[in-house]
Structure formats: structure tokens, C-alpha cells
Amino acid sequence: MFIxxxxxxxxxxxxxxxxxxxxxxxxxxxxxxxxSGSGKSTLLRLLSFxxxxxxxxxxxxxxxxxxxxxxxxxPWPRVTCVFQKQFLWPHLTLRENIRLPLxxxxxxxxxxKLKSVINLFGMSAFVDRFPNEVSGGQAQRAALARALVLDPxxxxxxxxxxxxxxxxxxxxxxxxxxxxxxxxxLIIVTHSLEFARRYADRVVIVEDGxxxxxxxxxILERPRSPYLRRAIGLSTPRGQ
Numbered sequence: 001m002f003i004x005x006x007x008x009x010x011x012x013x014x015x016x017x018x019x020x021x022x023x024x025x026x027x028x029x030x031x032x033x034x035x036s037g038s039g040k041s042t043l044l045r046l047l048s049f050x051x052x053x054x055x056x057x058x059x060x061x062x063x064x065x066x067x068x069x070x071x072x073x074x075p076w077p078r079v080t081c082v083f084q085k086q087f088l089w090p091h092l093t094l095r096e097n098i099r100l101p102l103x104x105x106x107x108x109x110x111x112x113k114l115k116s117v118i119n120l121f122g123m124s125a126f127v128d129r130f131p132n133e134v135s136g137g138q139a140q141r142a143a144l145a146r147a148l149v150l151d152p153x154x155x156x157x158x159x160x161x162x163x164x165x166x167x168x169x170x171x172x173x174x175x176x177x178x179x180x181x182x183x184x185x186l187i188i189v190t191h192s193l194e195f196a197r198r199y200a201d202r203v204v205i206v207e208d209g210x211x212x213x214x215x216x217x218x219i220l221e222r223p224r225s226p227y228l229r230r231a232i233g234l235s236t237p238r239g240q
Contacts, residue, residue, distance in 0.1 A: 137168030
């Protein structure tokens with residue numbers, strides 16, 4: 001469970017997140033949605049503890065252990081994040097990219113861990129290619145494999161379906177389902193209403209730098225936020 005208390009984030013004079021106070025469960029698929037530029041990616045960076053808020057506190061309770069943004073302890077590798085641009089090192093093969101966190105964590109069973117995630121994501125045919133030699137979907141799988149290789153309990157994925165065609169989205173969704181079934185919690189930023197309707201256990205709506213709604217996927221059918229009303233083709237009642 002995440003608890004956000006009066007969270008704000010600024011970049012220079014730009015206020016990206018504004019006074020967010022809410023609770024975000026982390027059971028199953030948590031889907032984060034909202035218009036472009038609303039602050040979703042920044043929120044994900046705060047939830048992953050990659051960045052800290054300029055004001056307020058982000059608290060995560062994970063299997064009985066508590067982490068807070070105002071304290072120095074960080075949840076890596078129990079919590080990992082896959083960013084929108086994947087950050088695969090171009091001079092390393094996909095295999096070498098996936099191996100990096102194993103080296104950083106000093107894992108001894110390196111090759112067996114590596115083989116396990118390569119098999120899980122069906123990457124054996126292209127894992128020794130460089131990032132510029134594979135498709136967007138294959139690079140996304142490599143980024144997910146790298147995030148999973150240290151057996152995290154929570155993975156946060158920014159723009160999971162960005163730049164993928166329909167076939168690649170279907171393949172990616174199949175792998176995300178495998179992760180969820182293995183017990184990994186997932187927080188996924190996506191613009192795909194279809195994905196949210198089919199798979200979301202929880203939905204978080206971000207608009208204009210704040211969280212306007214958190215609930216089960218039922219909120220997609222009874223939308224209160226202006227963004228959701230627009231997204232599903234409903235008009236916002238006057239006065240809202």
C-alpha cells in the first residue's frame with residue numbers, strides 16, 4: 001500500500017504534482033491513466049523512490065516493511081521501475097543489459113537467474129543482439145526481464161504500450177499476466193482504455209498534477225473525472 005501525504009513535485013518554476021494525498025493499493029494490476037502531461041510519469045518516479053517529493057511524504061508498506069521518501073532507506077531491488085525510454089545501454093547486448101543488476105547486487109547464481117528470465121520472456125532468439133537491432137516490443141521485453149531478474153515484489157512500468165503495434169501489445173500483455181500470476185504486483189501507466197477495462201484491479205486517475213480518482217475498474221464505467229468522461233465519450237455535466 002502506498003500512502004501519499006500532501007505530495008508536491010516541482011521542476012524549476014513548473015509545478016508538476018500538486019498537493020496529492022491518497023492511498024494506492026498494490027494488489028494485482030494497478031493502472032495509472034490520465035491525459036498527456038498530467039504528471040503520471042513523475043508520479044511513477046516518486047512511487048519507485050527514484051526521485052523524492054519537494055514537499056510531503058510517500059510511504060510504502062510492502063510485506064510488513066515500511067519505506068518513506070523522507071528517510072534514506074530505499075526499496076530496491078524489491079521495487080523496480082521500467083521507464084518509458086527503457087534506458088537500455090546501446091553498446092551492450094540485451095543479455096548484457098539484463099545481467100547488469102545481477103552484477104550490481106552481487107548475485108552468485110547469475111547464469112541460472114539470467115536463463116530463467118530469458119526463457120520466461122521468450123528471448124533466446126534475439127537476446128544477444130544490441131538494442132538497435134531489435135523491435136520496440138523486443139526491447140520492452142528486455143527491459144521487463146532486467147526489472148524482474150532480481151525477483152522484485154513490485155514493478156512499476158511507464159507507458160507500457162507506448163510505440164507498440166497491436167500484435168506487440170498482445171504479446172506484452174501476455175507477459176504482464178504471467179508476472180501477475182507469479183505474485184508480482186504491477187503499477188502500469190498506460191493510455192489503453194481497453195487494457196484497463198480488461199485487466200485492471202485498481203485504477204488511478206491523474207489530471208493536472210493531482211490524483212482525481214482511485215478505485216476498482218468499476219470507475220471506468222461510472223466515471224467522475226473529466227478525463228475519464230472524455231476518454232469513454234461521455235460529456236461532463238455542466239458545473240463540473
